[in-house]
Amino acid sequence: MTRGCQPAENKYLGRYAVIPPQYWPSIGEKWGRIFPEPFLSACVIPVSDEPTDCLRWILPSLSGERRRLLVFVVNGRASSSTEALGRNRDFCEILREGAEEECLAPTISVLRRREWGAGAVVLINRSTPQTFFAEHQGVGLARRWGLDLVYGLWSFGYLAQEYVLSSDADAELSSARWRAIEEEDSSCSALLFQWQHYDSFAAGTEEQKRPRLPLPMVHLEIAFRYYTLGLEFARSPFAFHALGSAFAASMEDYAKVRGMPDRQAGEDFHFLAKLSQVRALKMAMDPVVRILCRESDRVPFGTGPRFSEAVASQDLQVESPWCFFALRSCFKHLEERLLALDLRRPGGEASDSGQESERATCLRPAEDQVLEEGTKACLQKAENYGREQAAMIWSRRASLLKGLPSHQHARRRLYEFFDALQVRRWLNQASLHFHSVSVRELPQFCGQP
Numbered sequence: 001m002t003r004g005c006q007p008a009e010n011k012y013l014g015r016y017a018v019i020p021p022q023y024w025p026s027i028g029e030k031w032g033r034i035f036p037e038p039f040l041s042a043c044v045i046p047v048s049d050e051p052t053d054c055l056r057w058i059l060p061s062l063s064g065e066r067r068r069l070l071v072f073v074v075n076g077r078a079s080s081s082t083e084a085l086g087r088n089r090d091f092c093e094i095l096r097e098g099a100e101e102e103c104l105a106p107t108i109s110v111l112r113r114r115e116w117g118a119g120a121v122v123l124i125n126r127s128t129p130q131t132f133f134a135e136h137q138g139v140g141l142a143r144r145w146g147l148d149l150v151y152g153l154w155s156f157g158y159l160a161q162e163y164v165l166s167s168d169a170d171a172e173l174s175s176a177r178w179r180a181i182e183e184e185d186s187s188c189s190a191l192l193f194q195w196q197h198y199d200s201f202a203a204g205t206e207e208q209k210r211p212r213l214p215l216p217m218v219h220l221e222i223a224f225r226y227y228t229l230g231l232e233f234a235r236s237p238f239a240f241h242a243l244g245s246a247f248a249a250s251m252e253d254y255a256k257v258r259g260m261p262d263r264q265a266g267e268d269f270h271f272l273a274k275l276s277q278v279r280a281l282k283m284a285m286d287p288v289v290r291i292l293c294r295e296s297d298r299v300p301f302g303t304g305p306r307f308s309e310a311v312a313s314q315d316l317q318v319e320s321p322w323c324f325f326a327l328r329s330c331f332k333h334l335e336e337r338l339l340a341l342d343l344r345r346p347g348g349e350a351s352d353s354g355q356e357s358e359r360a361t362c363l364r365p366a367e368d369q370v371l372e373e374g375t376k377a378c379l380q381k382a383e384n385y386g387r388e389q390a391a392m393i394w395s396r397r398a399s400l401l402k403g404l405p406s407h408q409h410a411r412r413r414l415y416e417f418f419d420a421l422q423v424r425r426w427l428n429q430a431s432l433h434f435h436s437v438s439v440r441e442l443p444q445f446c447g448q449p
Helices: 011-015 021-034 052-057 082-096 139-155 175-182 215-233 251-256 267-275 303-313 321-340 373-401 407-417 420-434 439-445
Strands: 041-047 068-075 100-105 108-112 120-126 163-166 190-198 247-250 281-292
Touching (some): 011 021, 011 139, 021 108, 041 139, 041 175, 082 120, 139 163, 139 251, 163 175, 163 251, 175 190, 175 281, 190 267, 215 439, 267 420, 321 373, 321 407
Parallel strands (some): 041 068, 041 163, 190 281
Antiparallel strands (some): 108 120, 163 247, 190 247
């Protein structure tokens, strides 16, 4: 995609963006008049039924000489409560208070204040009766509105940095996070950030800033980290998290995957899964994004509902470690079949080369390793289950791999089917065979092979 092109020349803006094509010429013309110089970086944050206090840990990062753009997408639905719509209205009013405002397009305004320095805010207001989202729409569509706008500005040459931050209203937006993307070297499809939940964003000494979490939230953090580590152990291509929507996406790759999925929840997870098929995802070791610990029913699933579940049950259940052993076996056998695939043969039948991938030995204990009989039996059960599941997946999809130019293409095609969501469902099914365990039970598995 050529930077600086006209709206009519941009395929994504013309076909896939949620902002109607007829608005782009006006947006581009007005933006260039208001801001002749490009912004350095941008961040998109959906807002729905959020307290205005959240601006205390978001807006301060705008102050200074760096030209940073913050996009809020305030959204509601006809079914939203009067209180929720009132909080949305208060949020918009506080942003507008004392600001210079110019309309770019219906529902889209740009705001400037002296205390924001060289920065600016774009407010997309979809929280009035005329602009409500449909009942099946939510945070995914809100994030897409913001990212589509920023993508358009980037494609017109009004934004310098290819990577655009995504965040949530309950996550602190620090200057360090802005700097991380402003220094990124365009080597990945998305930059992911480490995270940690906090009971409050208190100022003061490092000791005072330390998180003091209720036990259910501690258990939930353990469950989230355990899941990602389990995927890494299984050598899954989808071993990543999406908490706090704390990532920065390449705008080049954003258009390649046709934007953010407009789902009610989990949109960031699905989006990162699509990006991972384009280029690698990269983990930034610094900074750690602070996320506010709270119960929430804003979305049908996710951190808020899981926290409520953990509070109610006091005994959070997670996948047995043997599920991840089984998943590792499944990926191992799929990789074996991919390496043995003879792409020159009709139908992509496997050859008889007998070659074994490096992953093919990943579950074999060392010959001198002494295992208890029970552990050995569980290991074999996991190996067998993974092998059977790999054979089933392969039988359903092998025909789609024929005629592809390389094993790399075949691998990508296979994991477009067995993607991050399918892996999640696979683990749910595997839990029926290996049973779930309590988070409290996980320490007893330490030391397993």
